[in-house]
Amino acid sequence: MKRGKKIRINNDNCAGCMLCVLSCSFFNAGVFNPEKSIIKINKNDKTLKFTLKITVGCKMCGACVEACAYNALGWEDENTVN
Numbered sequence: 551m552k553r554g555k556k557i558r559i560n561n562d563n564c565a566g567c568m569l570c571v572l573s574c575s576f577f578n579a580g581v582f583n584p585e586k587s588i589i590k591i592n593k594n595d596k597t598l599k600f601t602l603k604i605t606v607g608c609k610m611c612g613a614c615v616e617a618c619a620y621n622a623l624g625w626e627d628e629n630t631v632n
Contacts, residue, residue, distance in 0.1 A: 555625040557604060557615060561619035564589060564600040564622040577613035589614050 571587040574587045579586035588608045592601045602622060 552601070554628050556628050556630070557608070557610060557612070558624045558626040558630075559599050559602045559604070560622050560624070561588070561599065562622075563620045564602055566593060566600040567619050569599070569617040569619065570602070570623055573613040574616035576607070577611055 553605045568584065568591060570589050571584050571591055575581060575583045575585075575587040578588060588605050590603045590605060592603070593599070594601065603617045612625070615625060618624075
C-alpha cells in the first residue's frame with residue numbers, strides 16, 4: 551500500500567485482459583482464480599466496453615496496478631474527489 555494513495559480506475563483504458571484480476575487473486579489468496587479476486591471486471595455486451603470495480607476488502611496492495619499494461623489502473627492522492 552502506498553501511504554496517502556488510492557487506486558484510480560480509468561475504464562476507458564481497460565482491455566479486459568484480466569491481468570489485474572489474476573494478480574489480485576494470486577497476491578491475496580495464493581491462486582489464479584477470478585472468483586477470489588477483490589477487483590472485478592464486467593463487460594457491457596452492447597458497447598463491448600469493460601468496467602472495473604474494486605470490492606470490499608481491498609488492502610490497496612497495488613498488485614493490480616502493477617499488473618495493468620493499459621493504464622486502466624493507477625495511483626492517485628487519497629483525497630482526490632472523482
